[in-house]
Amino acid sequence: MLYRVIDTDELSSLIRGFMDDYEFIAPVKADRGYVFEVVDDPSKVELDYVTTITSPKKYFLPSEEVLMRYSAEENEITDYSVDIKPRVIFGVHPCDINALNRLDLVYKDAPYPDPYYIKRRENTLIIGMSCMPGPNCFCNLFGTDEARMGADMFMQKIGDKYIISLSSVEASSTLERYCNPQRATDEDRKEFRRATREREAAFNKDIPHVQEIAMMMDVFHRDEFWTELGNRCQSCSACASVCPTCFCFDIFDRLDPDGKNGSRIRSWDACTSPEFALVAGGHNFRGDNRRRVRHRFYHKLNGFTGSHDYQLCVGCGRCVTACKANINPIEVLKFFDRKGAEQDGE
């Protein structure tokens, strides 16, 4: 990979350059935190944030989108197309970049590639930005604290400079056009190493690393723990809404008011919602909160590993804030840490 270095005061020129050429999306300060939004004023971009309320997932999988239009009278599809704008998403943290890499496995490198997702992914530049962990961050436990792939450009702050890894020619030429990138010196590399170590040391040490979490999910599938979590779950699905890797959806039809034409719509759905596994005839394969909460964590920490060899949790900590019933991966990790200790007879 190609590495270049720029001064931190060149950042605004880079942002302005991207803004001129693309629809520009970056974190901005909102009422209760930070959010990714379309920005046209460089001074509004807030790069010193721990995490945003929701992830950039929404720019690839909108919470609701029209897949096609149809005539209900003829029962046939009518011509319809989706306009996809070339975009830059700026200041994306490694957890969210790794989350996009996970989504790629499901939507792009999959038996039935998803044209809507792929078109958006192809037309979006991802500019990554290093960060320091907050108390709910545990990306280090899932190896998602670094973005080795999935970003066009990744900027690691080292003192008053950024060391930038470049993965695409498009990002690289913008950098050259608006900044004065230099080759990295040995001093820069040392600073890079120092910054990485500093980040590593800053993670919340109370969140346990449970190496064998996938196997534990199988072994303790019937544990009372899941009943306890299920009793607390309010089925609000906030966890799935803020999760950067939750990708389940619903497909349904919505008729226009005239009843003649309509849209086939895809919208976010969550396995924690009560009717998610309901089949025609009325049987619900996950009919209670215990089963639903357990299934969600099972898929995150074991199931996805079984099919894709990665855990589906990237440790961003968003659900820790979003869940009002305190059901989150940290609680699950702590539980299995205790269980593991019991097994050792400690």
Added chain:
Amino acid sequence: MESRKRTAPTTLSVMTEQSFTPPLTGEEMMAANPYRPWSARITSITPLTEKETLFEMRIIDDRVREAFHHHPGQFVCVSIFGVGEVPISISSSPSKSGFIEICVRRAGEVTTALHNMQCGDIVGLRGPYGTPFPFEEMKGHDVLLVAGGLGIAPLRSLINNIHDQRSEFEKVTIVYGAKTPGEIMFRQQFEQWSHRPDFDFYLTIDKPHPDWTGHVGMVTEAFKTLEVDADNTYGAICGPPVMYRFVVEEMAKKGISYDRIFMSFERHMKCGMGRCGHCQIGHQYVCLDGPVFNYWEAKNIQGSM
């Protein structure tokens, strides 16, 4: 360097038939947008029971129809625009090319709307989806097929395919259980076949009924008299969820290897592509990894049985 304005949107068209020159093949048309249903005409409607009807359909576009190849055990997603889309298993054999048959139970909005349609009406079809029964692997062996209730719908595709290549198989046994005589589907076909020496039939209903002189009891009753050459037999099961555990147990008791006992799972498949999550069990997607699983695979899926 000159600044390149990149703000012009690119357009993704969901219409796949007009958008390309030279024209796409049927396979390419289907792959270009896998969410796009293709118009199909209802060519025949046969009522089977009070609630179930057999629909025969033909995809209108020549290229798509010719590219549509299914295997026994697979399903399609049927659309009635403005109402919705449902997954339904294919009941016809792949050897009946150009048409597919689906057996539909009137259960929800879409299936009710379908029951109100007439011959010549248009529906949307996409698919076929899912992992089928291992038809080629079964060749040269005895086959033991067990169906309960609506489970006969997907199994009929396999049964008819075996029928059309009968000499490729050894002994073929079919056990089919329905609640009442009125709920036996494809009764005429099975009654005609019951005189054939090359199919062993065991038709049973759950409880005694004045119009019934045949077997009474669960499908597991059949195993009391069945002779199974365990090392040479493939089993296939399709029915309501409660049936699997008992029938699998009987097949295993007879000595059929776990990886030769196949079962088709029912879940609510919405996308059919292993993505939307509705049909997920454990780490598997019923629509993609299934609906047909062998018993060994099923045992390894958390929450499957």
